[in-house]
Amino acid sequence: MTLQQNRATPSPARWDDVQIGDRVNLQRNGHLEHTGRVDNRTPDGAIVWVTPEGGSRKLFHIADGYQLTAVAAEGTPDEDN
Template structure:
């Protein structure tokens, strides 16, 4: 008999689908905890830096337990006028 660990299938191994400038939401335990724009990320997508609207820059690692999603996929790289 083989034991299998239960792993959340919805949590990606890396956040390599986000780009610098994307507006993102970081959700943990079903609750929006952070929102902002991607300021930078590692090439492997394991770490992103997000700047909130208030200017606070924070680092997030994929293992921190957040689900990261693009908040505005159509206009993520466009400035509001």
């Protein structure tokens, strides 16, 4: 069985709508698992590095099954994404 077959929900083809410095939430299976700022990303949007406040940056790949959402400064989801 491949990773593709094990994924609970399909994810988008890439995360190219977020930019370095954007605040983001990463949810998986309907649960918020990570939050922080985009520290870096690949040009194709397949990989982002997110740094939580006071923590070390983590790498996330689009195939990991996360839904990435940009967050407005006041903590509500950004309506543009």
